[in-house]
Amino acid sequence: MSDTPGEQPNLLLSLRTRAEPPAPASAPRAEVSPTEARILAAAARGDTTAQIGREIGLAADGVNYHLARLSRRWHVPNRTALVGRAYAFGVLVAEVWPPEPARRT
Template structure:
């Protein structure tokens, strides 16, 4: 789920749009964003996206729309 959140954020979607696209409440999205901020040591949306690209979580060879570099976990 967090890879999908990052991909949509990198594509410029607002928090409300990300929540709607993924069928999440705003509170659930806030939970995922908090975990992402802590896990990637980023304090803003742009920092999250930049860290995701820098760490290879988002694929840098795909121009648009952003995609996860690894397949999502299906567990």
């Protein structure tokens, strides 16, 4: 601080912040229900929504519900990317035709 009149006093300010590490981006979860796994296997075969619904025993809206939920959870834009992600996560067995869900322990 200055003792001289007319001179602006210097102000010393110290801020202390506690740095929090950035929260990690939420990683997609690879867990799926048995119904979701069967839907993914049928989608990997190229079945239509109606065909998947008949096989699983759901209405087309039910199949679309599960596909949309998985797409949001895994951050993918379409069915093709969803099937690719299912293989990458090990939800579907690689190198097997027709596609089938992996056995979960």
